[in-house]
Amino acid sequence: MKTLRIEKMIYGGNGVAESGETLPFVLPEELGQPEAGAFPNVIEASPDRVAPECVHFGACGGCHYQHANYPAQLEIKRAILLETFAAAGITELPKIEVHSGDPWHYRNRIRLRVGEVDGELRVGYNRAGSSGGEAMLPVTMCSIASPILWRAAEAVVALAKTDAAVRGWLAAAVELEFFTNDDESALQLVLFTRRPPAAGFGAFCKALQKSIPQLEGAGVALLPKNPSPQGRRAEHAKSGPQWGTPGILYRVGNDRHWVSRGAFFQVNRHVVAQLLRLAVGERKGALAWDLYAGVGLFSRALASTFETVVAVEAGQPAATDLAAALKGKKHRAVAMTTLEFLQAAVIQRERPDLIVMDPPRAGVGAEVCALLARVRCPEIVYVSCDPVTLARDLKQLTGDGYKLVELNLVDMFPQTFHMETVSVLRR
Structure with missing residues (x-):
């Protein structure tokens, strides 16, 4: 062998x-x-x-590194980040600073598949190496989920055995998503289904709330009747029945953020405050842009030290949350894509003192990098969840006059190969 x-x-x-x-x-x-x-x-x-x-x-x-002790996991990620940058041709690097927290029970959001196994309704995840089209893996625990999330999952399965309303909705479900706040005092549920029962969603939620009092709100997301060959991420859900409050308050540092049900928020409840400190810190000035702003995690902090903050977010419901969070005559939320915003800003010759950007895994891309070079902002903070697209974008930005002066590895995803970074560039 x-x-x-x-x-x-x-x-x-x-x-x-x-x-x-x-x-x-x-x-x-x-x-x-x-x-x-x-x-x-x-x-x-x-x-x-x-x-x-x-x-x-x-x-x-879900996990890839549980067979390694935690210091070894961090060193593996640091080495991969170095090699990724070298492969992109970025040779002048500052020292990588590593930031971490508790490596267990950190996730504030989990999305579970639902299905019948051996005649019983069960919840689970995708099997390793599958794209989600194969049979799910029924699970009895999740070591990286916040404890309340798993308690809620267990409660749903237990109630399905005794409560007709719960059993009917769970039998119709494809997936369940639970989201909790920083101290696990509030919980939201999204139920994904292709064929919802005619009624009874309120009864389903009230029954679950008796077992999990932290449940404050829930909603149904109606998926297309025919699954997408590209997987669940490509499916666009429509809103179904709703119950309770439409979101929760999430505290980070001194700010409390309203996060609507289904809106994106940083997943690690143990290190999000460290991420905020690295991205914003003590920076101050006249004008700051927060691109790919989400619900305003960075915008709210920037608003206390900058005269004007412009936050840009196209996705819903995050854009609505952002507009509500960034109130005041001097600050504004812009509901458009970052590309559209920068195209207009270049024509108007706007130049901020600071740009903070936190794009999805695809990164910002060549066109946005080119526009950023034309804006000539003196400092850019780039928050990334994918080292490959980050290295690609930084190669272009450093070629256009920026210097990488700070590089932080923030372990937002312990036990997995995923990593978050905060890079600081200056002209």
Whole structure:
């Protein structure tokens, strides 16, 4: 049987040998053999190897690094970030500062699949290596979810056995999404379905609230009757029945943010305050732009130290939350894409003192980078959740006159290969 000496870890969770062959669930310098199951046969184990916390690790597609102790996970991510930048041709780098928190029970949002297994309704996740089209993996625990989220999932399944209203809605569901706030004092639920029952959603929610008093609101998202071949992310849901309050208050530092049900918010409740501090800090001035602003996490903090903040967000319901959060004659929320905003700003020759931007995984892209170079803002803070698109964008920005002066790795996603970074560029 082929034996591989693992040279390093690569983005995506696997280890790679000198031959270029890859193995999952290994660590640098380990000696292993591929096996038919999820885990390879490890002949020589790393001293950083530990027993996984979750019984579903390996079969579940959610986590990739539970077999490594936490300091080793952080070092793996730092090494991958360095290599990603080198591959993009970025050679002049500041020291990477690593920031982290509690690596367990950190997620404030989980999205669970719902299905019948052996005659019983169960909840679960996608299996490792699947795109979601295969049979789900039923789970009995989730070590990275906030405790209240898993208690709510268990309550729904338990109630389905005794309550007709709950059973009817859960049987019709495709997925459930739970979202909680910083101290787990409030909970929101979104139920995704293709064929909702005719009525009884209020009864479903009231029954669940008796078991989970923190449940403040819930809504139904109606998916197309025929699943998209591109997966759930490509499906556009329509609003169905709603119950209770439409969102929750989420405290970060001294600010309380209103987050509507379904709106994006940073997922790690343990380190979001660190992320905010790195992105905003003590910066001050006349004008700041917050691009891809979401519900206004950075905008609210910037508004206390800048005379004027312009926050740009196209997505709903985040854009509505942003407009409500950024009140005042000197501050404004703009409901358009960042590309459209920058195209207009270049024509008007606007120039802010600071730009903070937090784009989705696709990054900002070549056209936005080119427009940013024309704006010539003296300082840009780039918050990224994908090192590959970040390196691509920074290569263009540094070629257009910016210098990368600060690079922070913020571990928003412990136990997984995903990573968040905060980069600071100056002209």
